[in-house]
Amino acid sequence: MDRLQTESVLLEPLTRDDFPWLFVLYADAEVMRYIGHGPRTEEESRKNLEWLLGHGERLPFGYWVLRDRAGGERLGGAVLMRRREGTPVELGFMLARPAWGRGLATQVAQALVVHAFADLVLPELQAFTDVENTASAAVLRKAGMRDAGLCPGPYGGIDRRFELTRDDWLLQRSSIARLPNMR
């Protein structure tokens, strides 16, 4: 997995040193309000994070810990993951509360979309949000993903699904690049 960066955020591949900080993040009821079955116990989080560590060893993508580029402190996590063989790679992100509302998730989602299509050459991406998670849906739209409507999500409920193919991403980029010539 590569280390990545945006204007304000460093994306560093997950290590076991990050686990204690992430246990606290995953136990925060506000952060977990729209994710899975809500706050997780340390045991649940450890199991999930061990799976994500293994994912990043098998594949060139997985879970990145987000750090503030200026101060170095952890801000949250973001993921490109294949939950099951044969399913599209899924984009996800989660920030600690002090990091909300500063445009950081948008920066990270945009960077991971570019990484997925330009560097990893994935054919498509998908993402799921709770139907009430308007902030997350806004982030995904701003990352160029298309609202594909409601469908069964990864945790058994009905979620909003977002998708983007590499072909559509290339089209988006070429139309953005052509704009200056159209003036």
Ligand SMILES: CC(C)(COP(=O)(O)OP(=O)(O)OC[C@H]1O[C@@H](n2cnc3c(N)ncnc32)[C@H](O)[C@@H]1OP(=O)(O)O)[C@@H](O)C(=O)NCCC(=O)NCCS
């Ligand atoms: C959802 C989350 C990632 C958004 O991150 P963020 O860095 O605060 O988002 P941004 O600052 O990039 O804002 C993106 C958009 O969401 C909007 N937004 C941010 N917080 C919002 C809120 N609480 N309610 C409604 N809209 C909100 C912003 O106004 C912005 O939209 P705009 O540019 O059209 O105005 C963050 O709140 C979070 O980590 N929440 C907990 C975990 C979670 O739900 N993760 C997503 C799981 S699918």
